[in-house]
Amino acid sequence: MKDRNFGRTGQRVSEIGFGAWAIGGTWGEVSHEDAKSALHAALDAGMTFIDTADVYGDGRSEKIIAEVLNERGGKRPFVATKLGRRLSPHVAEGYTESNLQSFVERSLNNLQVDSLDLVQLHCPPTEIYYTPEVFDVMDKLVAAGKIRSYGVSVEKVEEGLKAIDYPNVSSVQIIYNIFRQRPAELFFRETRKRNVAVIARVPLASGLLTGKMNANTAFSADDHRAFNRNGEAFDKGETFSGVPYDVALDAVEDIRKLVKGDVTMAMFALRWILMDDAVSVVIPGAKNPAQAEANAQASNLAPLDQETMTALKTLYQQKIAPWVHQRW
Numbered sequence: 375m376k377d378r379n380f381g382r383t384g385q386r387v388s389e390i391g392f393g394a395w396a397i398g399g400t401w402g403e404v405s406h407e408d409a410k411s412a413l414h415a416a417l418d419a420g421m422t423f424i425d426t427a428d429v430y431g432d433g434r435s436e437k438i439i440a441e442v443l444n445e446r447g448g449k450r451p452f453v454a455t456k457l458g459r460r461l462s463p464h465v466a467e468g469y470t471e472s473n474l475q476s477f478v479e480r481s482l483n484n485l486q487v488d489s490l491d492l493v494q495l496h497c498p499p500t501e502i503y504y505t506p507e508v509f510d511v512m513d514k515l516v517a518a519g520k521i522r523s524y525g526v527s528v529e530k531v532e533e534g535l536k537a538i539d540y541p542n543v544s545s546v547q548i549i550y551n552i553f554r555q556r557p558a559e560l561f562f563r564e565t566r567k568r569n570v571a572v573i574a575r576v577p578l579a580s581g582l583l584t585g586k587m588n589a590n591t592a593f594s595a596d597d598h599r600a601f602n603r604n605g606e607a608f609d610k611g612e613t614f615s616g617v618p619y620d621v622a623l624d625a626v627e628d629i630r631k632l633v634k635g636d637v638t639m640a641m642f643a644l645r646w647i648l649m650d651d652a653v654s655v656v657i658p659g660a661k662n663p664a665q666a667e668a669n670a671q672a673s674n675l676a677p678l679d680q681e682t683m684t685a686l687k688t689l690y691q692q693k694i695a696p697w698v699h700q701r702w
Contacts, residue, residue, distance in 0.1 A: 375420030375673050380654050381544050381571030387452050391423030392416040393657035398430025402597040404661045413442045415663035419670035425657045427456035436484035455481050456496035466501040471511045478520050490521045503536040529609045530702050531561045538570050547573035553615040555690050562652035571654040574647050579615040582622045585639035616698045625693045644672035
């Protein structure tokens, strides 16, 4: 497993990390033992970065992470969590100092630590990026030793660009995959310039880029791929990267022709993301050990050739960009 610098934090992390949304909830049923086994397998494969949030399973994800890390002992991986989405309604007025402090205390308790490695504002309302008082509170939490660093998780490129104007924002988490290529333009140039870490999320477009789905694939009622295709519960871009399902399936067949040898499409899609050195870590999820191990293997793939990269860019521009490029 190769590693990369995590922005200006001084940390180095595995270039493929463990996205812990699926072991929390809204991805169908994942048993407690399967969740633990998946995380153990990821760590055994060399992953040293875990991304979670306080709302994943209402704290279930954070608690499972704490359980696994306590079982393992030794050097802890870098654990990033998020806050803000516990607010109901989720509005900018809720991002008060007392609420942010209480969310941090809850995550400290769930993760069983004295200080959080990284706390990210969890896709807050756009207004928050124009509210410096919120970032002042995060600075206070760092000064108090409750968190070591903070960042943001964003829906839109514009939000990421605004966020990194704040000097102590150390990371930005953003959707970046073959179906969401816009961040590689201005945004990545700016993060490089400011040495801000980039966490690439939804790398497999909610599983579409595994190549295992078709028009008849069924999703359980508690899976966001069944209930959030039009943004019914949260931003629609989080589900299938915002691409209409039938459009995406057609594009997947074009991508399949570019995947060579015994490489899986999922590994191919992860390697595509790692081609850009602005990316600090990519965080695919896993529901079981086999998925976690397969994700880790992408770090060992040879770089994609220029012909393949050009073909994927053309595919994006012709079939996918009209649906997503200007929205996010």
